[in-house]
Amino acid sequence: MARGMLSSAEMDVLKKNPYVEDVNRQRILYTYEFKCFFMEQYLAGKRPVDIFRQAGFDVPMLGEKRIERATARWRAMYAANGMEALKGPVKANTRKKSAAGIKAMNARTADEADNKVCNKECNKYDQQDVAAKLEELLADVMAYEKRVRQLEKVTMELTDRMKVLEKRANELLVEKEVLRKVSRASRMDRKNRPRNAVLYQFIREAVEACPEYANVKRLCEALNISASGYYAYCKS
Numbered sequence: 001m002a003r004g005m006l007s008s009a010e011m012d013v014l015k016k017n018p019y020v021e022d023v024n025r026q027r028i029l030y031t032y033e034f035k036c037f038f039m040e041q042y043l044a045g046k047r048p049v050d051i052f053r054q055a056g057f058d059v060p061m062l063g064e065k066r067i068e069r070a071t072a073r074w075r076a077m078y079a080a081n082g083m084e085a086l087k088g089p090v091k092a093n094t095r096k097k098s099a100a101g102i103k104a105m106n107a108r109t110a111d112e113a114d115n116k117v118c119n120k121e122c123n124k125y126d127q128q129d130v131a132a133k134l135e136e137l138l139a140d141v142m143a144y145e146k147r148v149r150q151l152e153k154v155t156m157e158l159t160d161r162m163k164v165l166e167k168r169a170n171e172l173l174v175e176k177e178v179l180r181k182v183s184r185a186s187r188m189d190r191k192n193r194p195r196n197a198v199l200y201q202f203i204r205e206a207v208e209a210c211p212e213y214a215n216v217k218r219l220c221e222a223l224n225i226s227a228s229g230y231y232a233y234c235k236s
Contacts, residue, residue, distance in 0.1 A: 005025040005026055006023070006024075006025050006026075006028075007025075010061055011023050011024070011025065013058065013061070014028060014057075017055070017056050017057060018031075018056075019031050019033065019034035019037075019055050019056070019057075020034075028062075028066075030070070032086055032087050032088075034055060035074055035086040036083050036086060037051075037055065038051050038052075038055075038071075038074060039074060039075075039078050039083065039086065041054070042071070042075075048067050048068070048070075048071045049064065049067055052067055065139070068139050068142055068143075069135040069136075069138065069139050071142065072135065072138030072139050072141065072142050073134075073135060073138060074086060075138070076134075076138055167212075167213065170210070170212075170213035171213045171214070171215045171218060173213070174206050174210050174213050174214050174215075174219070175215075175218060175219060175222055177206065178202050178203060178206050178219055178222070178223070179222065179223075181202045182194060182199065182202060182223065185198060185202075196225055196229060196233075197233065199223050199225055200225070200229070200230050200233040200234075202223075203216060203219045203220070203223070203230055204230075204233075204234060206219065216230060216231075
């Protein structure tokens with residue numbers, strides 16, 4: 001679920017969370033402590049939405065897309081340089097930076113000042129575009145990994161199903177062999193159907209030859225005899 005810009009009420013709620021360092025309508029700045037806490041829990045196997053919820057965040061308010069992008073960004077930073085990378089760039093002193101900017105502009109002509117502002121804005125937009133593109137790519141990677149896990153699950157289910165079908169195919173081969181023996185015995189004795197003892201013996205031979213695939217219940221049903229009678233025969 002994707003979310004747009006945050007409302008004033010939502011910003012007020014987020015500012016009360018001790019894990020939020022700063023927030024505006026478009027961006028949430030999380031504390032270094034929360035990022036470390038998140039990675040520790042994530043590496044332990046917890047889902048990102050559960051970690052945010054445990055930290056007191058309203059998951060529906062944030063939106064799953066925002067959580068996915070934050071997860072992808074922190075994973076990449078952690079993979080590059082461990083927990084230390086989660087601190088991010090060191091903030092400059094805003095007041096000193098502003099004062100230095102004013103002094104520099106006063107020392108230059110109006111044209112030079114305009115060029116500086118223009119270049120600064122262009123660089124800022126370029127950096128924002130790169131960061132946004134990186135977040136999108138990392139989100140795509142996470143979606144791809146999720147799809148791979150889904151396909152792996154489907155593959156395992158199909159493999160299990162194949163094993164069941166293979167087992168049933170082998171059981172049918174055993175049944176076919178038993179029925180062939182019964183048919184041959186019937187041709188040898190045209191007046192009478194083979195006695196139950198003979199049929200029990202055929203099943204017993206099949207069980208001894210293929211214990212894994214000789215299904216006594218199915219064999220007894222195919223020969224129209226009782227399974228309890230077979231087991232009584234084996235005990236006698």
